[in-house]
Amino acid sequence: MDRTLVIIKPDAVQRGLTGRIVSRLEDRGLRILTLRMIRMTQTLAKSLYAVHEGKGFYPGLISYMTSSPVVLMVVEGRRAVDVVRKTMGATDPLEAVPGSIRGDWGLEIGRNLIHGSDSQESAAREIGIFFEEKDLLKYDREVERWVFE
Numbered sequence: 001m002d003r004t005l006v007i008i009k010p011d012a013v014q015r016g017l018t019g020r021i022v023s024r025l026e027d028r029g030l031r032i033l034t035l036r037m038i039r040m041t042q043t044l045a046k047s048l049y050a051v052h053e054g055k056g057f058y059p060g061l062i063s064y065m066t067s068s069p070v071v072l073m074v075v076e077g078r079r080a081v082d083v084v085r086k087t088m089g090a091t092d093p094l095e096a097v098p099g100s101i102r103g104d105w106g107l108e109i110g111r112n113l114i115h116g117s118d119s120q121e122s123a124a125r126e127i128g129i130f131f132e133e134k135d136l137l138k139y140d141r142e143v144e145r146w147v148f149e
């Protein structure tokens with residue numbers, strides 16, 4: 001089972017989409033290991049997006065991510081990184097397929113509603129920015145034998 005970090009971004013929280021986004025991830029069969037609402041600090045946002053430092057959109061991205069509360073989730077499942085990325089849709093909502101989160105609710109790349117780690121290595125690093133291992137709850141769900149063969 002893989003883990004990945006999901007962030008419901010400020011625009012999605014402000015627009016009242018939190019519950020529907022959580023539902024889509026649950027519907028997909030992913031197991032929520034933790035879920036928490038925070039106001040992201042500059043330090044946290046800069047650490048999350050360190051790879052984008054120096055790019056033209058970086059200052060706007062940091063101010064967007066720190067502008068209003070976000071919801072952090074760690075989810076687990078088989079190929080969770082890819083499952084979440086597909087459920088999110090492409091980075092630019094205009095390119096995201098209808099049925100994906102960004103494809104249904106987004107119109108602009110700078111307001112694209114949700115973050116998901118892009119690899120298992122990124123997931124491990126990003127989860128570590130916000131959580132300790134003890135924050136990630138271990139439990140069984142009977143339904144999983146009906147989701148995974």
Ligand code: IDP
Nearest residue numbers: 052057061090091109110111112114115116118
């Ligand atoms: P991702 O979120 O799909 O992994 P990345 O390329 O890692 O996409 O970019 C991180 C975030 O930076 C995007 O989700 C988006 O919020 C923002 N971003 C990326 N490219 C642009 C851009 O060209 N203009 C404005 N914001 C951008």
Ligand code: MG
Nearest residue numbers: 115116117118
């Ligand atoms: Mg990314």
